[in-house]
Amino acid sequence: MKKLINDPKNVVTEAVAGFAVAHPDLVRVSLDPIYIVRADAPVAGKVGIVSGGGSGHEPMHGGLVGVGMLDAAVPGAVFTSPTPDPILAATQAVDGGAGVLHIVKNYTGDVLNFETAADLALAEGIEVASVIINDDVAVKDSLYTAGRRGVAGTVLVEKIAGAAAERGDDLASVAAVAEKVNASVRSMGVALTPCVVPHAGKPSFTLADDEIEIGIGIHGEPGRERIKMEPADAIVDRLLGPILEDLPFASGDKVLLFVNGMGGTPQVELYVVFRRAAEALAEQGIDVTRTLVGNFTTSLEMQGMSISVLKLDDELTTLWDAPVATAALRWGR
């Protein structure tokens, strides 16, 4: 394992410190407890939005803090949900009096730690609503699992909820629109290579030179199925199948198509994937009216990608188009 780090124990702190010097116009950070807030937090009268989770998925969530998106991001250790203390501190730091929304990916650790933080915040008089994101169709949602995971669809929830909060929606409305996005987005991913967690120093799993892992999670967890390598177009079709069936998406739907890189995949490949995904949707009469391509929800240096499809209506489209100014996603200002 070779990594551009110093002591593995300090990776997250040093990265957040670096983030602060790199983006002083967008954010402020606290290093103990560790969190990132938008430069002008708290914004009086605006619903605050806090997300977080294990580190290693950058730019999610720190790179999504800024006007029109998150008010705060709380990074845990690599691939480990943060503890309640920094979540509480971040919640307090962004509370502008209109309450705070927690956007939580559906992992036992994230859910439990945010739950505790929300209880503590409530005890301090801050109104908190929580939305649990579970867009990953690779995991069956049933009584017999911890439920679907939250993956790249989280970025879309954060953008749209952020726009709703920015235009002044109240806490219940912001939570409702976040729920609506979560209910309308489906994702699935593939890994070509594993990733290496700094403190572990070895890959989270191994894949032969001709194998890929379908339905991969974003923490280096193995996926559901291991298959032989295929051409990109075939892989895209393999991921899109379960995604489209699940909602289900239908001919005539307007959608946002999001091809997310897992970190180590060259951009040319993401666009090769995007080309086929857009073509495949067109073949089914689904109308791609908004797009996003890039490394947003990553797994360190993992090679691979996920596809997310979000069903749009006028409200979601308007909120998607609204200005946003974060390190990783920016337009309109």
Place this chain on the structure above:
Amino acid sequence: MKKLINDPKNVVTEAVAGFAVAHPDLVRVSLDPIYIVRADAPVAGKVGIVSGGGSGHEPMHGGLVGVGMLDAAVPGAVFTSPTPDPILAATQAVDGGAGVLHIVKNYTGDVLNFETAADLALAEGIEVASVIINDDVAVKDSLYTAGRRGVAGTVLVEKIAGAAAERGDDLASVAAVAEKVNASVRSMGVALTPCVVPHAGKPSFTLADDEIEIGIGIHGEPGRERIKMEPADAIVDRLLGPILEDLPFASGDKVLLFVNGMGGTPQVELYVVFRRAAEALAEQGIDVTRTLVGNFTTSLEMQGMSISVLKLDDELTTLWDAPVATAALRWGR
């Protein structure tokens, strides 16, 4: 080698086709000859700016096409400069009557092919100026080399020249500001792992598990020196030394600090690097007034990064801050 591609011969075309569907608001593309132009090209009365080079460095240059930056990008095969035909076609497509600037990285192939294209454009009555970018201090500029290479500093040249063109500067002025940026920026990179060119199917060089390559180029060329792995802070200091000496930068200088990922390095690591680089500059009394962090000038999936330092004055700062709207770099609109 596992890659999200179909036939290796079609990678660039399919990626450019995907880019077109992903960013219809920003660009238009031609697939034969292959080039990418901003959606509203040609802009009457504005100097057109064309760059290009081998593919595999994305988002450079296609992701930098748009208002306030490039008018066109011409992608060659992976790591191979494009031929004169598409460069000429792109030059014609963006000529708004005020002439066209070619921004060319200093590689024999790029220089020769752009040279031919410029001759052909001239023969068709288009005024062309060329600026050769050579910011890489890892290569000694002497009679005995092909001269310094153009690396990540190219992105800074393109942003600033693009802003000058956008505000209406004439061809000579735009070329002059591009030359000024090139004269004021120095870069150097490091690789932790090699990259794999699709048609080659194997790494361009091999590095042992504890070795890194200092002074790496952006085409998978070996660097100048191979050393044992070191902590990130030590590597940063090792790159900054030659960069700062070369211009030279001095205490009191205002600079833009740019940490560029080579493609496969996780963002946490880039910010760990940024932290130390900013600290090291501060120690020397150099004032980091603008920043850029991310994967801009990549070498496919290579792990590693480069550091660029650009000396700023008021003019360059104003042009840097001007609005830009491309797939990879966007603010102010």
Place this chain on the structure above:
Amino acid sequence: MNLNVTWAEAWIREGARVIAEHRAELNTLDRAIGDGDHGENMDRGFQAVVLKLDALPAGSTPGDVLKLVATTLISTVGGASGPLFGTAFLKAAVAVGTVGDLDAAAVAALIAAARDGIVLRGKAVVGDKTMIDAWTPAVDAAAAARNADASVVTLLQQAADAAAAGAVSTEPLVAHKGRASYLGERAIGHRDPGAESTTLLLRAAAETAARA
């Protein structure tokens, strides 16, 4: 013989030591069916606990030690195991109250309360391939030992043995909770890391009790 605050402190220090010793092993178990950080998480938490123990005020009770463990784990571990073990120690602290000496009944209640805390937060049942598969057999063994009027040392030994068997029993299972549940059938054949760390902690309790 009863167990006092000296034991409680010794237990936790020994627990921290064995967690550190088995850090890589717990990571490896978690890498197979989770995300590879369970040893890291537990070790980070217990190292923090040890530092806090160094500053434990004189006159503290076993319950104070358990409360300190709880709050420290909650605020340093993160992940799923942080809130789960944290709540376990919190409920255990409430169960033992302020008494200075724990008899067999109190220790059995401590273990049961810990388990109940984990269930309260994580909603797992036996057979879900989680730490509960170690805790619940331990609770049952402690209750049985208590009914048989066993010594507190024997009670803890039998609880630890039951936890160890419970951890082994997770191997053939498909998981229904936690990250391992995403794997479906592919989780079969791997031991649950949280059940293993549970066993390490209960074994540390028994061994320090034997030495007390």
Place this chain on the structure above:
Amino acid sequence: MNLNVTWAEAWIREGARVIAEHRAELNTLDRAIGDGDHGENMDRGFQAVVLKLDALPAGSTPGDVLKLVATTLISTVGGASGPLFGTAFLKAAVAVGTVGDLDAAAVAALIAAARDGIVLRGKAVVGDKTMIDAWTPAVDAAAAARNADASVVTLLQQAADAAAAGAVSTEPLVAHKGRASYLGERAIGHRDPGAESTTLLLRAAAETAARA
């Protein structure tokens, strides 16, 4: 014996065949001291040339073939070698003009013009570890053969032999042009890929001439 358009076409087809055959080898040479694409670039160009040759109009001259090679290489190869070999064939075409039959003098002039074209664009001198290290000895050998009144076949064979020796001679050199120049001392011990492809092309010229 003189060489006509049939030879010119045969030469280029054979050149395309050997370039394709040595594609991986040229990539490997380029991977050591460049960016690993030289075989790829040359093969892409010559495959395009072959397609164009299929549509060569009746009555074409050797010069027409060379011009077609030039424009096709320029518009399909890219990289450093595209403009360099393209210019080489362009200047060679100009040198042979519109004659239908090339004698030894014409072939010697062809090779010299090709080399001069490369120097015009790339400014390399012998010893810079480039394709010039193969071309210039070939030019000199051709001139010597011409002065010795050798047959055109012998002339081409001696040119090809000289190019081959020139390619080998690049091995101990540090490079002063092209990507290999970035490597400094580390380029020592590796053969220049462009010198090698030059040799392949001149060898194809000689062999097709012998069969003409």
